Amino acid sequence: MTAPRGHAPVAPRSEPVRAGAAAAEVLSELPDPLVILDRGDRIVFANAAAEQFLGASAAWLRLKPLDQIAGLDGRLGVAVRHARATRRAVKEFAIELRLPRAGTARVDLQATPPDAQGSVLVLLHPGALAERQVAAPRASAVVLGNLGAVLAHEVNNPLSGIRGAAQLIEQGAPDESTAALAVLIREEVDRIAGLIERFVRFSELTSRRHGAVNIHEILDHVRRVAEAGFARGRRLSVRYDPSLPPVWGARDELVQVFLNLVKNAAEASGECGDIVIATRFEGGVRTAVPGAGAWQPVPIEVCVTDDGPGISPDVADTLFDPFVSTKPGSMGLGLPLVAKLVTAHGGTIEAGAEGGRTVFRVRLPMADTAAEGPGTP
Ligand SMILES: Nc1ncnc2c1ncn2[C@@H]1O[C@H](COP(=O)(O)OP(=O)(O)O)[C@@H](O)[C@H]1O
Ligand SMILES: [Mg+2]
The missing domain is CATH 1.10.287 (Helix Hairpins)
Structure with a gap:
């Protein structure tokens, strides 16, 4: 097995990684941190990016339980156990990790279902460190x-x-x-x-009453209101996944959420702005239900993107806090309200920049899983 830049990926003696030599080389070269855990959740392979990210040498990482060295709030371990239990891939966002020698970091995580020997591959996307800035609401x-x-x-x-x-x-x-x-x-x-x-x-x-709602009907309404008012003359297009199931939510509140996001997009992108509202289904995304120790799937994704100048670094960390605004005369209450509403839906929101566009991504629960209450891992 070869490794780039003098890093030696961890290779177990007793139980060799089943990725062939060529595959292992490819994994070693991946720019994102990647580890493979054995059936006991101990690290049996770490690529160079993982060594660098975790701030630890291959020798030190060998056979250490990943959650024990990097987990901060237990969600890393929960995600891996969930992938094992359901035998399905798991994606989890904005997990706080404690790095042995490099402080804390926030990552997105993907874990594969276990292979025949019970090994799980865990890929980390260090969101906060990468060019993709991520902001999420605070308390x-x-x-x-x-x-x-x-x-x-x-x-x-x-x-x-x-x-x-x-x-x-x-x-x-x-x-x-x-x-x-x-x-x-x-x-x-x-x-x-x-x-x-x-x-x-x-x-x-x-305390508002929630039910099964059609997210596209809500977004069409938002689009009509926007086009009649603040987004008049702007390019405002939609890209819907027509097979999307109903969302579990309160219609008026979701209208408020997306009106705020589209209004911000219109204000950011100016007269000739290009705003897109896109929906898609992404299975396997779950979020922790605060205080319940349970996880709820949030597979309905709505992105509001614009081609404006992006989020000012001055407010990137406090975007969802009240009274944070870069607009003269503005109260800065839009995004805190949005965050509060989305959280009350059991959903998540994050802001960032992708492919040169500003993105506000909202994930919401689907009606038939949410109605039964959040599932436990
Ligand atoms: N689409 C966007 N592009 C760039 N910056 C944004 C965008 N949406 C929000 N922001 C930033 O977040 C700040 C807070 O937004 P918000 O809470 O809605 O308050 P307000 O719109 O009143 O300023 C804005 O002032 C702006 O700096
Ligand atoms: Mg606003």
Whole structure:
């Protein structure tokens, strides 16, 4: 077995890797970290990229359990066990790894079903390190949700008092300028009430009723609204996978999600912008259900892409946090709301750049698996 650049892939003595010499050479040359685990989940092969990524030599890696040296939140081990148990390929996104000598990293992972000897091949895509920048929501959107509920409680009552008083003044105003001022007060109160309502939505979303919905009907609606308003004159096209099954979700909320994403795409790509909404089915993608120790498949993928300048490095890490915006006069509440809604659906969202385009990728559960509740690994 040969290895590039002086790295020696780990080769077990007792149980040789069944990839032939030529295949092993190909695997060694792969630019992404790749390891093969034996039936006991110990590393029996690591390519050069894996050595580099894990910051450990071939000798050190030999027969070490991968999850023990790199797993941080247990999802790596769960993914491999899931591939074994179901005998199906597993894809998992944004797994946090602790690297022995190189801090932590976030990777996407693919694991193959076990071969006849029980070996599983694990391919890592170091998303955060590669040219494909990945941003995912953080917990602060949840904090904002609680704050919203408190705000609403404390502020809504006095507001409705102020509004009623302004209406009384308006009706009995002695002159026009007093009436105009009363109208101004009323309109501003309404604006503030609208703003608070948006905050409140952050904390109430999970109680909405979900059902089987047609994602293409939702996206068509979003497209019509966009074309009539903020995306007028832009190229806005759709690429649908016609065989997509129904999504488990709440229609109005999903409209809100994709309106926000298409609006951002329109604002980023400008007058001659090119926006594409694409759907596809990708089996094998699962996401952890927070707090439940369970995994739910999220095979319905919707991507909103645009040909704008891409996500500014200034906001790339905080994209989904509230009040983060590069637009003058903008509140920066669109993406936190989107993240909150998608998460409430048991889905995932990530942002990045692929093939020169800005991509917002949403993954959602499918109606018939989600309706029975998330499956356990
Ligand atoms: N398609 C996109 N291309 C480039 N940057 C984007 C895109 N979508 C969102 N962003 C960035 O994320 C920021 C936050 O978006 P958002 O939460 O919707 O707030 P807002 O649109 O009010 O600024 C935007 O100000 C922009 O910098
Ligand atoms: Mg926005």
